[in-house]
Amino acid sequence: MRVVIVGAGHAGVQAAETLRDEGFDGEIVLLDRDARLPYQRPPLSKDGLASGDEPLPLRGAVFYERLGIELRLGAELRGIDPGARVIELADAQGERSHITYDELVLAVGARARRLRCGDAQASRVHVLRTADDAEILRDRLADAERVVVVGSGFIGLEFAAVAATKGKRVTLLSRGSRVLGRSASATTADWLTAHLRAAGVEFVFGVEALADERDLADWPADLTVVGIGVDDCPVFADAAGAAGLATDRGVIVDASLRTSLPGIWAIGDIARFPDARGEFQRIESVQNATEQGRHVARAIVHGASDYDEVPWFWSIQAGAKLQIAGLADGADAEVVLGDPAAGKFSVLRFAGERLVCVESVNKPADHVAARKLLASAGAASVTPAAAAEPGFTLKSALVPA
Ligand SMILES: Cc1cc2nc3c(=O)[nH]c(=O)nc-3n(C[C@H](O)[C@H](O)[C@H](O)COP(=O)(O)OP(=O)(O)OC[C@H]3O[C@@H](n4cnc5c(N)ncnc54)[C@H](O)[C@@H]3O)c2cc1C
Numbered sequence: 001m002r003v004v005i006v007g008a009g010h011a012g013v014q015a016a017e018t019l020r021d022e023g024f025d026g027e028i029v030l031l032d033r034d035a036r037l038p039y040q041r042p043p044l045s046k047d048g049l050a051s052g053d054e055p056l057p058l059r060g061a062v063f064y065e066r067l068g069i070e071l072r073l074g075a076e077l078r079g080i081d082p083g084a085r086v087i088e089l090a091d092a093q094g095e096r097s098h099i100t101y102d103e104l105v106l107a108v109g110a111r112a113r114r115l116r117c118g119d120a121q122a123s124r125v126h127v128l129r130t131a132d133d134a135e136i137l138r139d140r141l142a143d144a145e146r147v148v149v150v151g152s153g154f155i156g157l158e159f160a161a162v163a164a165t166k167g168k169r170v171t172l173l174s175r176g177s178r179v180l181g182r183s184a185s186a187t188t189a190d191w192l193t194a195h196l197r198a199a200g201v202e203f204v205f206g207v208e209a210l211a212d213e214r215d216l217a218d219w220p221a222d223l224t225v226v227g228i229g230v231d232d233c234p235v236f237a238d239a240a241g242a243a244g245l246a247t248d249r250g251v252i253v254d255a256s257l258r259t260s261l262p263g264i265w266a267i268g269d270i271a272r273f274p275d276a277r278g279e280f281q282r283i284e285s286v287q288n289a290t291e292q293g294r295h296v297a298r299a300i301v302h303g304a305s306d307y308d309e310v311p312w313f314w315s316i317q318a319g320a321k322l323q324i325a326g327l328a329d330g331a332d333a334e335v336v337l338g339d340p341a342a343g344k345f346s347v348l349r350f351a352g353e354r355l356v357c358v359e360s361v362n363k364p365a366d367h368v369a370a371r372k373l374l375a376s377a378g379a380a381s382v383t384p385a386a387a388a389e390p391g392f393t394l395k396s397a398l399v400p401a
Helices: 010-021 047-051 061-066 131-143 154-165 186-199 213-218 237-243 286-302 364-374 377-381 384-388 394-398
Strands: 002-006 027-032 069-073 076-081 086-090 096-100 103-106 146-150 169-173 201-204 223-226 264-266 271-274 312-317 320-326 333-339 344-351 354-361
Touching (some): 010 027, 010 286, 103 286, 131 154, 154 169, 154 186, 154 201, 154 223, 186 354, 286 312, 320 364, 333 384, 344 364, 344 384, 354 364, 354 377, 364 394, 377 394
Parallel strands (some): 103 264, 146 223, 169 201
Antiparallel strands (some): 333 344
């Protein structure tokens, strides 16, 4: 039996490793179009960007050999023939080849959205997704004085923080009235804004949606970076479309991470999966990619089951660590624990009476407790009123009654 995994990022590498951990002794082929040894993405907008160090490998080169994983780098997925269970690949020279599979795992991640540009070759606006992007940005940043960042999501904020810490004049343009509009509470967002302002980032809110690089004429800079999310179409949209895979801003999978086609699974940034309440989510985080990698491998070895992990995420900006457990969908109330003025607090977010998400700023112990709590029945006892009681802590809520 042969399992082919396309994409050797956080999700794909984990899937390959867990296949072996679970006793799979067939062939594992792990492909990536990137020629580099598979690497970690988070440092590309944090320490790695600041230090200029080489990207951190996900696993050492010997790992693949030791586990009998055939790692094929510089191989891009171009097409899928689900009937024949064959995929088409192209190498850097465009040379085509084919490989058959019994099970196919799509772990191709997401692609950074760009602004339209009449001449892509002449584009002077950068994105940050790959180690190549990070290398280019590091070089440009060294020579830049004035930096403009478009987008107030995590990548934009992290890049702005590094640039400001390096003494650059940084202006961050946000379409909304605050940062992290989709991903964090106003309490956390406002705290981060003040923190980054103190680090030297200037914010401009309510900027009209930019679609084209020409829209940036009012914002001259030596270096412009856009962090405006990812493309709705997966990287291999053509291959997916031709194969007849169901897609909708990602590849649609069922609760066990199976796509609409037999023998094909999708995991990580690319997968849109139903959560415990049946609502479809596509989550961009290392934890989601890693857990889904583990899950799909176990499904292939032992049979499918529903994926049901509590999502969590972290970000580091100018020395502040933000950690988020859960998803804030439908959140309409919050209770703050700790002291934002002291730079250490957690925001408990509720949908009605139900605790759905905890954001912790410089409170790692709260984050760990929140992850455990959200995965346990104990979460039901944490209502807004209970959390607002004097002396309430997330850790105490974990103790069985
Ligand atoms: C700069 C940056 C900072 C981040 N920081 C954080 C953080 O602090 N915390 C956090 O939780 N998450 C963070 N993330 C998000 C996290 O890195 C992603 O959610 C995670 O990498 C998703 O893993 P994945 O395996 O699905 O995709 P990826 O890691 O993107 O891997 C996908 C792989 O597929 C390959 N590929 C794509 N198309 C093809 C094709 N057609 N054929 C063959 N191979 C292909 C790509 O080359 C890539 O190696 C960050 C992301 C970026 C870009």
